[in-house]
Amino acid sequence: MYRKLNKFESMQTFLQPNIYVFMPHLRHHPGSLVPNVVLGQGRRGVSMVLGIPTVKRDKQSYLVNTLSSLLFGLTxxxxxxxxxxxFVAETNSDYVNGVAETIMKNFPNEVQSGLLEVISPSQYYYPNFTSLKETFGDSKERVKWRTKQNLDFSFLMLYAQDKGTFYVQLEDDVVAKSGYYDEMKAYAINEASKPWLYLEFSQLGFIGKMFRTRDLPMITEFFLMFHRDKPIDWLLDHILWVKVCNPEKDDKHCREQKALLKQRYKPSLFQHVGLHSSLPGKLQHLKDKDFGKQTLFKAHNNPPAEVSSTLKHYQTHSLKSAYEGRDFFWAITPLQGDYILFNFSQPLYASGYLFRSGNIETNGDKFFNTTVEVLPSSVSNVCVRVFVFWACEFVNGLAEGKIEAALQPVSALRLVVHSDSDVWALLSLHVPKLTVM
Structure with missing residues (x-):
């Protein structure tokens, strides 16, 4: 016999599952899900959000190189x-602030513009890892590592869900192929009408997986539900199984159905470079065979000129071959007073110039404290040639500018080094030409 509910009982609703069900320890700390935004301008409404979790490594940090690779060549x-x-996935405030200071020092413009953000979790976010069960033959340390990774990725995804259209999961020890942004965005738009759950821009693990941000709440809830049980790439595959696999049909049918929910882009746009894993003692020799070779410079058609420099070049990477679009210029350690000179065959009206130092593989070899000088043709025939410096210097390895009308036509350009460098310098260059006198 059924009992009729009284008025009060009929007004009650079912409790909805949420993160507190899967992580009950969070109930004791109401602010434990509030991210600590160390650096950020609150940017929203972008097409693409890149999420990079990073942790303290025993051996070597690859984070600055990874960020340099992602930022290199962006318009x-x-x-x-x-x-x-x-996402600095640590609760030690000194370490978190140290990472933020390093990023601010290396990428000040990107931080100030809002392009780069640094966040960290509350000290109460992580549960007690000592009670985890050892499964799949993994050691207790590895089970802890993979469980924390599940929580790290989930936190980052939840934070990113309202900031853009697409979210891309990366790691802190990768390099990106030149032009990755345009290729990813174009591919995502081209595949927009298809029912994919994610797009793959690398075949390795969780690197380069793109999701629609509208799907992130569902994905993170699944990760959190089983965060103690399996590694995150296994869980992602299980989401596909739950969505489309029919238990009454064979594995082949299941694989075919899952393939509809993920699209693979080739060649791969991200390569894993880290040797030392974030799991202490583990070495990773993971390489994506579909990544191919990097394009280390972009050839430009420059106006005829005689080029010279006090800098010595390394092997065949000469200034002449760089100017003629056949290579990049790689100079041995610049010293104060060193220069690079471009004497144009005829005075010309030049719309501007672009000098980019470093490349995706040697991004530390940049020009520092170096300025660009212009020689107008109106003063080039006097005994002492006067170069006019007009407020342009290398910033984070890049010098780009237009040449104002008062300096036209131009007879020469010169780069001047104002202090000794501790590193070599690698240069590619572009002098756009309008008309020649």
Whole structure:
């Protein structure tokens, strides 16, 4: 016999599952899910959000190189339509602040513009890992590592869910292929009508997986539900199984159905470079065979000129071959007073110039404290040639500018080094030409 509910009982609703069900320890700390935004301008509405979790490593940090790779070659419009979130997955405030200071020092413009954010979790976010069960033959240390990774990725995804259209999961020890932004965005738009859950821009683990941000709440809830049980790449595959696999049909049918929910882009746009894993003592020799070779410079058609320099080049990477678009210029350690000179065969009206130092593989070999000088043709025939410096210097390895009308036509350009460097310098260059006198 059924009992009729009284008025009070009929007004009660079912409790909805939420993160507190899967992580009950959070109930004791109401602010435990509030992210600590160490650096950020609150950017929203971008096309693409890149999420990079990073942890303290025993051996070597690859984070700065990873960020340099992602930022290398981005245009101004691309920088405005992108958000890169670094999630420092540690609760030690000194370490978190140290990472933030390093990023601020190396990428001040990107931080100030809102392109780069640094966040960290509350000290109460992580549960007690000592009670985890050892499964699949993994050691207690590895079970802890993979469980924490599940929680790290989930936190980052939840933070990113309202900041853009697409979310891309990366790691802190990868390099990106030149032009990755345009290729990813174009592919995502081209595949927009298809029912994919994620797009793959690397075949390794969780690197380069793109999701629609609208799907992140569902994905993170699944991860949190089983965060103690399996590694995150296994859990992602299980989401596909739950969505489309029919238990009454064979594995082949299941694989075919899962393939509809993920699209693979080739060649891969991200390569894993870290040797030392974030799991202490583990070495990773993971390489994506579909990544191919990097393009280390972009050839430009420059106006005829005689080029010279006090800098010595390394092997065949000469200034002449770089100017003629056949290679990049790689100079041995610049010293104060060193220069690079471009004497144009005829005075010309030049719309501007672009000098980019470093490349995706040797991004530390940049020009520092180096300025660009212009020689107008109106003063080039006097006994002492006067170069006019007009407020342009290398910033984070890049010098780009337009040449104002008062200095036209131009007879020469010169780069001048104002202090000794501790590193070599690698240069590619572009002098756009309008008309020649």
């Amino acid at each position: 101004a419009s691309q920088c405005q339509d992108l958000l890169i979130i670094v």
